Amino acid sequence: MTSILPRWFRKFFRDEQHWDDLAFFREVTLFHGMNSWQLGRIKQAMQKRTYRAGEVLFKEGQIGQAVFIIKSARVELTRTSGEGARVLGALGPGHIFGEMALLEQMPRTATATVAEDGVIYLFYTATLDTLIRHHPAVGVKLMKNMAIFLSALLRKTNKELDQVARQGQG
């Protein structure tokens, strides 16, 4: 809202919760470089839910349909193999996971369980399609950020593979 409007008018219409949520979204990698209006559209396309510790978000092998963005919870990722369940890592506020679901509907490679109570946002693939169709500028920025995010992930994996190879040679 512009400052031309009287103070009482702005106070009457302004939704404080909305601006708090937007401040959080600005810090999320996937939404970098987006203006308030674009973040507002993204926020409307997402679903919010409060999770309790122990609740399972998705299981390994399930077809991924949504990407998860943690606002205030802690989530543990585990993978089951012949030797039993192995913890891959823990994620906290601001982290994104299950992002591959936005690109392709493939089986999940790990199980996600909530370790600490909190709020998590879900962003579904069909909603992304609608968003791209109705607001292409938002869709393009989102996909560009997604490409940067995946590129960083790929660089990290290459580095780790390199280290493993060096350890093997040593």
Added chain:
Amino acid sequence: MNEGRFWRSVFVLAGLGAAAFVFFRAWNVILPFFLGLTAAYFVNPLVDRFVGFGLRRGRVVMVLYLFLFGGTVLMASWFIPILVREASAAMTEIPTYAGTLNALVDHINVHLQPFLQKLIGAHAKSFTIPFRVDRFLESVLMSLPAHLLDFAHLGLWVFIIPFSCFFGLAQGQKWIDTLFEWTPSEHVESLLGLLAEINAKLGGYFRGILLESMCVGLLSMAGLGLFGVKGAVLLGCVTGLLNLVPFLAPVVGGSLALLVAYFQGASFSLLLGIFFLFLLVRLFDDFVLIPLIIGHHVQLHPLIILFAVLAGVEVGGFFGLIFAIPVTVIAKVVLGLLVRTREENLLINQQHYYS
């Protein structure tokens, strides 16, 4: 299937059956609330636009209602006099129309008799068209008091529909948030998927068909106006409304326009022109408006659409007709999800088997 799962399925099915029973028994009571919430679903994207700027939803809805009320009053003050003028003109023309139609029926009967007598002899006399417009109108007028209660119902709807629409809009996504809080965590993703897919397909369809019907109504109105048919505004509105139901606008709207033009003494070439006008509007609708506005939102086979429309009429009358396609779309999405879930379970079972 283990015993727990069996009883859970039984309870879920019994619950769904009871809900369906109550829904059909109380259909007349539920309908205005349902229509109000449907209207809220249409208007919601407009409210979302303002909410996206960081404005409070409730206040936005309040201001929107004030504007809508003002706009409706303005529109009504311009539009209703035209409709009333055309309707009253049509009323004064009714005796002339009735006389013309009676003369037409008499003409057919007189010319049909010699032909039938050659074919079936003395039995031909029992094969006359018994339709008399004056008697038909009299029977309609006599049955009007019985329908007065329906009008009283409609009067109540005028209050209930905007009222429930207001609350639907003011609540916004809170209904869905509550539903998600109640859903077990592992099913949230699937439920979100289902709702998002239904919303993507249905939202586009609902909003698209409204826009498409408006275009068809305006085109018919403009065409009939150019041909100089009296009552073009009324006929255009009727055609636009009929377009909400698949297949109805060109057949009923076109026939109605042809009949009205015929009664107004239109020449054969003008009648042909009106026929081609409706044909052109239909083609424009099929090849330009539908692909452009509704597009890929509803991918249903024409036979399924026809079946759904007929089944809708049988179950819910006029409103069944309007909601037949949306209900079929929802059923298609749900069925698709069930098939996907089954394939997903098979995949998980296979992975467990091989690991």
